[in-house]
Amino acid sequence: MVAGLNLKLAGIQQNGEYAMYRPASAPIEMPVTERIAHAGETLFLEGDPCDYVYELREGIARGVNFMASGERQISAFFFSGDQIGLPLGDRYRYTAEAVTELRYVLHSRSGWNEAFLRNCRDGGQFLQSIGAEQDPIFRRGIVIGRHGLLVRICAFLMVMIDRLPSDGENFVFPLTQSDIAAYLATTPESVCRGFRQLREMGALATPKRDRLRILDREIIESIASGADHWGI
Template identity: 25%
Template sequence: MSNNHPLNIALPTIGTVVNVRQNHPIYAECQPADTLFKIVSGMARTCKFKSTGQRQIDAFHTRGDVFGFEADSFYSISAEAVSDCTLISYSRSGLAALSLNHQNLATELYTHCIRNLIRARDHAYRLGQSSAITKLASFLIEESERSANPTHITLVMTRTDIADYLGLSVETVSRTLTQLRKTHLIKFSYAREINLTDLNGLRWLND
């Protein structure tokens, strides 16, 4: 990270580097929402657990993302490490105080918050799609936009994660990925390595 990055202003005083192992919790629903987290490496998921034990994944967060924003004093969802993660945790009250004297920091926090809201809006639209193939196409496009190579993605998350993100069963996710492969829209290099051989075709499915 560049030393000129606005959040680095906060690192020496209120930022703490935290390492979280794969599938371990970062924070839990109903805990005090006194911390924001920025991902240095790895992937995290934010999710909601229903009384039945069913899980709905709200978002996946990767390097550079900031999450943990809440309007109230307690977390409304939980966060877990999808893979081994290195995070920087920032005191929410400390960031608020520093932002009063550092406009760039306030602007960056606002930008991260708006990005999370846009992702939530896009995900709500995705969940509203009627067909599994449209949901999977939208998900693959989202991952493509995160990737350094838009036509090649590595799925850090499991198919169970994908199913819980899209509101589908694991069997439906596997069957739909096979359907996309048979129609030559994607090609598997390895189990979690996917070439998007027809990105425009995926975009057409998503429209």
């Protein structure tokens, strides 16, 4: 670990696990009907009226912004337990798409606001839901601000893997190289080279297209922290 590196400023807990700080969403206690979205399906569009809050029950979603040039940037990934599309304004601030099949429930804007006000009177834990939606976007700024692509890839892995489902030996890793590239503001080819380098270093393996096995977490942590002894 680099001496004097302010990991707390980077949102990283110095507890040996290299986990990112993440506020938990407060559950919404309202009658709901569970819905399903298939991979690639759009939940809501950036700029549309913010009429509903989406509470994810299972699966992975991505938050996407489109530039005037048509360039697609992924600003965040969201997981089971997250609430997205919170009514912080009149319109959605990003497009939400299903990465995998999603199970989710919808809460009307008015119902969410009423639940929020009730919760604030009872202690304010609902405020954590706002932090939980904003946190992945904040973390992306930290990740892509790192110097060097391999450092950014390792930082990305460290903020992702503890939220990924596992089949015991491997993490379920349905993210494509194009998605990772859109998140890291690079190219799929560069992502491919970075993962190949990590495999050659013995840090990870990809036994299947959608599986990721961490072989040496310390290597990934060390590179993510910016340690200079890797020569990158």
